Amino acid sequence: MEHLLAFFTIFTHPQLLLLVGLGTFAGVYVGAIPGLSVTMAVSILISFTFSWDVYPALALMVGIYMGGVYGGSRTAILLNIPGAPSAIATAMDGYPMAQRGEAGTAIGVTTTMSFFGGFIGILVLALAAPSVSAFALKFQPRDYMLLAVLGILLVGSLSQGSLTKGIFAGALGIAIGAVGRDPLTFAERFTFNMPLMESGISFIAVMIGMFGVSEALLQLHHVGQPAIKQKISRIVPSWSTIRKHLPLSLQTSTIGVIIGALPGTGGDIAALMAYDHAKRVTKKPTRPFGQGAIEGLVAPETANNAAVGGAFIPMMTLGIPGDAVTAIMIGALYIHGLNPGPMLMVEQPNMFWFIVGALVMANFFMLIFGLTGIRLFTKIVAMPRPVLIPLIMLLSIVGAYAVNNSITDVYWMLGFGIFGYLMRHYGYPLGPVILGVILSRLLDDNWRRAIISDRGDLGLFFRGIFTSPLSTVLFLAVVLIFVSQTPIWRWLKARILGQGKRSVEQ
């Protein structure tokens, strides 16, 4: 009963409701404007809302998150430019539809499917999180450690980039997180004897640099791209269209929730995997994939919004972020003096139910804003980049400065901005860096706890891993990710699959 009340907090407080609405509205547009991403918006926002209470701050962020994951689809459909990373797959069939003059249908399908996917994600979150958190109380320190490592590795292994670069990025993040005085022994780590480094590097400066400034610098390459205007017809899709794609959308929502719930991987990866899945299972698409198949819209859009709810599962139950945005939200909770993890669910279940309520509301707002306001939308998206880019930079600086009122943070932010810009150019993923920074403390603490409880004996530590089924599974998953990237795996695959292939060819 109490939980139900917490769930309804959002509906009974007009101020919070307004903030979710405002956040969702802002999110839809932030997502839609190429060059502005949800990760960027949330990382800049956390520095502005840190003086607020937790609930209003969370309400705003949840709204932006939900809206932003959806918003990217608009520009993907209309301009063939994914407004946000999670909409990359949407452009592949959305834009061809717009070229045929079916932009309205495409937007309508995307919106309703995002709503559907979002709802499935929230449902799974509400049903699964309480039991996961009860289970999580039994987690040993080494399990936390393994989960953190797994989360950092997953981004590199499930994306199209190189795992080695992902591993490098993750390790770098852990090292950045370790800078400063060790909280347990007070030993200096990576301070290079500079007093400035003793308190560590503000993770907000790292985040804003990596996702704000580096993105803005990157956008300087595309400054000349003109905004294209499109006429949009009827957008509310027919019931038969929705019903026809219901089975597929259920499957892709499931993919979305699972990918979202895996530590580290979020909507962008979920959308690509769902698109891949749709291509494989759809026998008779409305049109061939890549030429305007509705299935090609349904799959990524259900999956990326379903991933939102999914990403909250490890965040709320284990304190391990489900993706980059939830990593930043964990940072926000830290700032508010809360410690996400199984104890938070036990001590403050209301916080969890409040977030679920806010997500539900954000999902409805997304549907409303998605099916209306097209005219306003075309105006906002047409905002010239030469104005937009300086504004992003200005906001990044203000954000980095505001948290500690320190100019040093601004320089850190700029440094990481330039570094992140180069990393993007050379194919190093940025998500693992942020995950590493956020998880550094958790990894360090749990490793030390685990090894001290095993009396500093590595043999005992490994015996511990193989006597607990959970640790064994986690450990094997970590090993498997490594092996899957080595020549041994390719050789094995060739041995097993290659023969089958050859016999077909002959």
Next chain:
Amino acid sequence: MSQHLETDHHDGTSDATPGGYEDQKRPGETAFAVIMLLASLGLLWNAYGIAGFTSLSSPGAIPMATTFVMVVAAAIVLVHTIRLPKATGETFVKDILPGTVLLFVVFLVCYGVLLEPLGFILTSALFLVAAIKVLWRRSWAVTLGVAAFSLLLIWLVFRIVFTVLMPEGVVPEAEIIQTFRNLFTGGAS
């Protein structure tokens, strides 16, 4: 997921499709990989200095393990990168670090230097005018107008709604706000 989905956006906007090329190296990629390896080695040495090999639970254990992973990963990346053929038609100056990007880095550093002495409003005004003028190449009237309008908007939202405190510098912001408050309360009473 073997095929690359987007050919035009290979600049790393997302972790799902990071930038770079799979089978070619971009200009400066080798140098970047070398720097990463050297930096990792430096950090590993520094991590060794924290507690050495005293115990597995020392404050230096995780830093040493992570920097060791960094060294190994950076070395693999470097070896891999050296072997790749160069990307055709790309130059460092044109595709990686064009003049505009460098200019903006300079702008941002200047912003950081001027922020505390000049204050938020003046520094931001200078930055916005310079940045928009360089990128947009419109008349001064348009540039100044747009810059002033966006600055006012940002200032209102962050100073009034989010109550973020920025350095005041030479503009007596607090007095101005107070004057306005007095004006309104004075008018009301």
